[in-house]
Amino acid sequence: MAGNWQGRWDMAMGQMAPKKERERVFDFPANYYYEQVVAVVHRDSKTTKLADLDGKTVGALANSAYNDYANHKLNPDWKGSTPITYQFKPGAVTSYGATTMAFDDLRLGDGVRLDAVIADKVVANTAISKGYPMKILNDPLYAAPAAIAILKGDNEFSEKIAAAVKGMKDDGSLSKLSIKWYGADYSTEK
Template identity: 25%
Template sequence: MKTLTLTTAALALTAGMAFADAHSTVRLGTEGAYPPFNFINDAGEIDGFEADVGNELCARAELTCEWVTNEWDSIIPNLVSGNYDAIIAGMSITAERDEVIDFTQDYFPPTASVYVALSADADLTGVVAAQTSTIQAGYVAESGATLLEYATPEETVAAVRNGEADAVFADYDFLAAIVDASGGELTYAGEPVPLGGGVGMGIRESDAELRDAMDAAITSMKEDGTLNTLLVKWFGDDVTTY
């Protein structure tokens, strides 16, 4: 294990230095509106699980990084067009997205998506809210329910509260804190639905060196337990770890 860890660190350093030779700063694009994955804190800074992960990855790959926020529905086009160098924004790895961009390995394990409503017996074949351009929106569209799409995750929850939607469908790890804080107003409905192949960093297909540097750094975080520590910090003891 020690030999493997040293090899991984060397790979991360080599790939990171190669990319840094051609890029003075690596720009990390995130939404900043999807707690606890990523959000803007009271000081106006990017915060959350992915802020911790991204900063640690850059340190291990010896890259100078800066954070950029971008609305979710244009986050992939703006990566492709060069507005930033990587996406780290709670993005599930899917075959459809992988046709447009590359992904690192997952830094957040595959998990379930859930329905949340005002009642546990809500009509899940009625109107269901989901954030646009997500795997959850795609699932609802194919489920027979009426999909109501919103630009931000907060709007999907508000749609349930104000009666515009019968339920919201999103990542469990996003909705869990909202349900817990609702004082019984919101509850889970139906069964959890496994979707996606875990959450990874999105990288332009032309930036193989950056992808390799981040991939090696993720491996090293898994091997030494740092990633598991951050998972528990932000998602609690019940989170799936590596």
């Protein structure tokens, strides 16, 4: 987590996966969001299932879990994770500095520069709603939790955050917020 905490903030909610390596520095009192990672193809693509992407050129954000998935190197080491099932084997993976750059290449046409992009479902749906000629294939490739992060050691604060998020899950308000802002419920793993 970039920045110098020293009294500047108490917690971070930046879609950080609660990975074991991060637990040396942070406590993760609660997961509040589950990122759904999807494969996106051009609207005119004949691709109908993930296996159709075998041997194809796939774009993904550089130095990201999406890129690791595309290269069959994703290690989901967050609490409660299960092994990843790879549903296709790209012939080539093109890395991008931003997901929108990959979408820009994909919208040039099916197979012109890319056959698919691996991305967050919310980001993909936003691009589609803005006119990008794309469609999402099938169900998510995987879901990754996003947790609230705090510096290690404040058990009382951690318990209060956990209780607040649990209360929001129990009364449905977290689900309602997700639907209001994202158009779907991303507060639980699906």
